[in-house]
Amino acid sequence: MTSRYSSLERPGLDEAGLREALCSPRGQFARLELVEATGSTNTDLVRLAEQDAAGWPDLSVLTAEEQTAGRGRLERKWTAPERSSLIVSVLLRPRTKTGRPLPTQSYGWLSLLAALALSESIEERTEVSPQLKWPNDVHVDGRKLAGVLAQLVPGANGAPPAVVVGCGVNVSLTDQELPVPNATSLLLEYATTTDRNVLLKAYLRRLADSYAEFTAVDGDESRPWTDGKSLLARVSDRMVTLGQDVRAELPNGTMITGRAMNLDTHGALVVRDDDGERHTVAAGDVVHLRPLPS
Ligand SMILES: O=C(O)CCCC[C@@H]1SC[C@@H]2NC(=O)N[C@@H]21
Numbered sequence: 001m002t003s004r005y006s007s008l009e010r011p012g013l014d015e016a017g018l019r020e021a022l023c024s025p026r027g028q029f030a031r032l033e034l035v036e037a038t039g040s041t042n043t044d045l046v047r048l049a050e051q052d053a054a055g056w057p058d059l060s061v062l063t064a065e066e067q068t069a070g071r072g073r074l075e076r077k078w079t080a081p082e083r084s085s086l087i088v089s090v091l092l093r094p095r096t097k098t099g100r101p102l103p104t105q106s107y108g109w110l111s112l113l114a115a116l117a118l119s120e121s122i123e124e125r126t127e128v129s130p131q132l133k134w135p136n137d138v139h140v141d142g143r144k145l146a147g148v149l150a151q152l153v154p155g156a157n158g159a160p161p162a163v164v165v166g167c168g169v170n171v172s173l174t175d176q177e178l179p180v181p182n183a184t185s186l187l188l189e190y191a192t193t194t195d196r197n198v199l200l201k202a203y204l205r206r207l208a209d210s211y212a213e214f215t216a217v218d219g220d221e222s223r224p225w226t227d228g229k230s231l232l233a234r235v236s237d238r239m240v241t242l243g244q245d246v247r248a249e250l251p252n253g254t255m256i257t258g259r260a261m262n263l264d265t266h267g268a269l270v271v272r273d274d275d276g277e278r279h280t281v282a283a284g285d286v287v288h289l290r291p292l293p294s
Pocket residue numbers: 039040041042043067069070071072073074076078086087088089137146147148149166167168169
């Protein structure tokens with residue numbers, strides 16, 4: 001696709017500067033690679049991590065200037081024209097402080113951490129205040145600004161699985177370029193900056209901080225998400241789905257209609273139906289049945 005924007009309006013990512021900021025001895029990341037264009041950074045990173053586990057350690061980053069066959073949740077697509085979006089995937093191999101693998105039941109939290117880091121970093125840098133829509137969409141006034149897709153990487157020889165957490169943020173996209181319906185971009189929201197270098201650094205630093213908090217387990221490794229200042233509270237505060245009447249569609253097609261009450265300690269959505277019965281929705285999609293108050 002040919003962009004009608006000049007490279008001055010959509011400057012490129014500064015790979016060396018990002019590496020220096022994020023991967024130097026004081027940085028939190030092990031490795032950062034930038035490609036000009038690819039089909040999907042998630043697909044690439046899953047493959048690379050499977051092929052060369054030692055070469056792609058915990059907190060490795062793959063980012064791209066353009067994504068031509070990007071993947072969204074529920075088999076949706078997420079394409080991004082050149083230099084218009086943040087397209088970034090992070091490989092995580094979650095372990096506790098003592099080096100024990102985290103239980104895979106806690107992995108659902110990793111995409112929530114990414115959505116939280118996106119919304120907090122965007123707010124910090126742009127004066128746009130995104131909310132979260134369950135499970136991990138980043139919205140501005142009901143329009144989708146960013147999405148998160150987490151994929152498991154099977155572990156070899158009994159090793160625990162790793163996770164690739166991929167994010168796409170619509171930065172300087174025009175109306176016609178948005179990757180999904182009912183979306184928006186930082187440009188369309190009059191953000192105070194659309195500098196992707198600034199946004200990427202801020203996002204990755206916050207993600208690393210939240211991840212460190214999440215994995216800083218001391219003793220009770222079955223409940224790492226409740227440690228410290230609650231990540232659950234930070235996510236819940238931004239989750240506009242809570243308190244709303246929703247229809248949840250589970251991966252097996254089952255529909256549950258009711259009031260979204262809270263998130264449980266695994267990040268699953270608890271929905272109370274009209275008979276008062278509570279359902280825990282761990283995966284799927286939700287539709288808000290009434291417009292959100294503006
Ligand atoms: O459906 C969603 O909301 C999730 C969209 C996730 C898109 C990102 S872009 C970077 C990474 N690579 C992909 O192919 N998908 C994710």
